[in-house]
Amino acid sequence: MSSAGSFAWKRFGPLLLLLLWLGVAGSVQAHGLRVHAQLEGNAVHGRAWYSDDSPAVGERASLHRPEPDSMELAVTRTDAQGRFVLPAPPEAALRLVVEGDEGHREELMLAAPVTALPGSPWQAELRRELQPLREDIARLQQRIRIGDLLAGVGLIVGLAGGWALWRSRGRR
Amino acid sequence: MHLSEGVLPLPLLAGCWVVAAAGVVQGLRRLRDERLPLAALLGAAFFVASTVHVPAGVGSVHLILNGVCGLLLGGAALPVLAVALLLQAVLFSFGGLAVLGANLLIMGLPALAVHVLLGPLVRRGGPRAAMTAGVLAGVIGIGGAAVLAAALLLLAGGRQLHDLAGLLVLAHVPVLLADAAIGALLLPGLRRLAPGALDGSPDV
Numbered sequence: 001m002s003s004a005g006s007f008a009w010k011r012f013g014p015l016l017l018l019l020l021w022l023g024v025a026g027s028v029q030a031h032g033l034r035v036h037a038q039l040e041g042n043a044v045h046g047r048a049w050y051s052d053d054s055p056a057v058g059e060r061a062s063l064h065r066p067e068p069d070s071m072e073l074a075v076t077r078t079d080a081q082g083r084f085v086l087p088a089p090p091e092a093a094l095r096l097v098v099e100g101d102e103g104h105r106e107e108l109m110l111a112a113p114v115t116a117l118p119g120s121p122w123q124a125e126l127r128r129e130l131q132p133l134r135e136d137i138a139r140l141q142q143r144i145r146i147g148d149l150l151a152g153v154g155l156i157v158g159l160a161g162g163w164a165l166w167r168s169r170g171r172r
Numbered sequence: 173m174h175l176s177e178g179v180l181p182l183p184l185l186a187g188c189w190v191v192a193a194a195g196v197v198q199g200l201r202r203l204r205d206e207r208l209p210l211a212a213l214l215g216a217a218f219f220v221a222s223t224v225h226v227p228a229g230v231g232s233v234h235l236i237l238n239g240v241c242g243l244l245l246g247g248a249a250l251p252v253l254a255v256a257l258l259l260q261a262v263l264f265s266f267g268g269l270a271v272l273g274a275n276l277l278i279m280g281l282p283a284l285a286v287h288v289l290l291g292p293l294v295r296r297g298g299p300r301a302a303m304t305a306g307v308l309a310g311v312i313g314i315g316g317a318a319v320l321a322a323a324l325l326l327l328a329g330g331r332q333l334h335d336l337a338g339l340l341v342l343a344h345v346p347v348l349l350a351d352a353a354i355g356a357l358l359l360p361g362l363r364r365l366a367p368g369a370l371d372g373s374p375d376v
Binding site: 164 | 174175176177178179180205208209211212215216219220223225234255256259260263264265266321324325
């Protein structure tokens with residue numbers, strides 16, 4: 001057993017090291033693109049990240065009118081932290097689209113804040129203070145939870161059990 | 173590797189759904205009762221594998237394992253992958269319901285290719301053949317999935333997708349190596365501990 005283990009290590013140790021190196025050299029995009037954004041005055045501030053918590057860098061973020069029209073109003077790219085700022089026209093509802101690598105895409109509908117008082121500086125200050133907190137909440141909400149993972153595994157096992165039960169009915 | 177909602181046009185989505193659904197029905201017919209526990213185990217492994225990101229430097233590496241699923245399950249891999257992909261879409265919003273058919277084909281067709289190409293090698297060969305098959309299962313499984321995803325993006329056309337397609341294949345080299353390494357360690361072990369799992373005999 002141990003000889004087989006060392007045999008495997010001798011053969012594939014270098015491969016595993018290469019793998020680690022590649023992981024350091026190039027980042028792999030995870031499966032889901034996540035976006036958080038909000039209207040602040042006459043601009044949309046937002047952040048995009050992947051489901052492994054790495055920032056979505058250099059992705060295309062665009063602002064559109066709602067569905068039937070869906071004209072593109074503004075476009076930009078996310079920065080090194082995945083942040084972006086888009087100039088927003090004074091419209092009631094806006095559609096934000098972020099398109100990531102490898103066919104990732106995420107949409108958000110943005111509604112203008114009801115209590116928008118454009119002239120008050122303390123309110124802008126408050127929004128800026130709250131922004132990181134809002135982003136943290138969005139990130140935590142969309143993080144993969146161990147409970148969901150276990151629920152999925154349990155469902156798969158349950159499905160197999162159900163299928164086995166159904167198949168065994170005919171034999172009795 | 174999961175394509176998101178809204179990336180592919182409607183006819184392509186519908187076509188993928190039809191082909192994928194036919195594959196799932198065929199696969200269910202091929203799922204023999206004695207392979208059911210193995211199928212559930214591999215389905216759970218596939219479901220979990222792509223959510224567990226091992227941080228490595230600035231990036232992270234994860235597994236997909238569609239090649240190993242195909243090698244061990246053959247045609248029955250399609251319904252197994254369908255259930256796992258559905259749960260990933262519902263619980264983690266990886267991909268989505270409309271694009272589920274396309275994502276199933278992306279993961280499932282390479283899995284079937286692995287079964288057809290490597291099945292004979294595993295059934296007849298020794299430990300070294302099992303190890304080779306493990307490596308190739310990763311290469312064909314991930315490489316094939318990346319090529320299929322890129323092909324679908326190209327078919328969809330549209331803005332910047334042409335650039336993304338090449339990137340998609342390159343970006344998955346680390347995942348490909350991870351799957352190949354795990355396959356290389358897993359299959360010789362399986363061959364020793366549960367030979368029935370590899371040669372398709374009932375005593376898994």
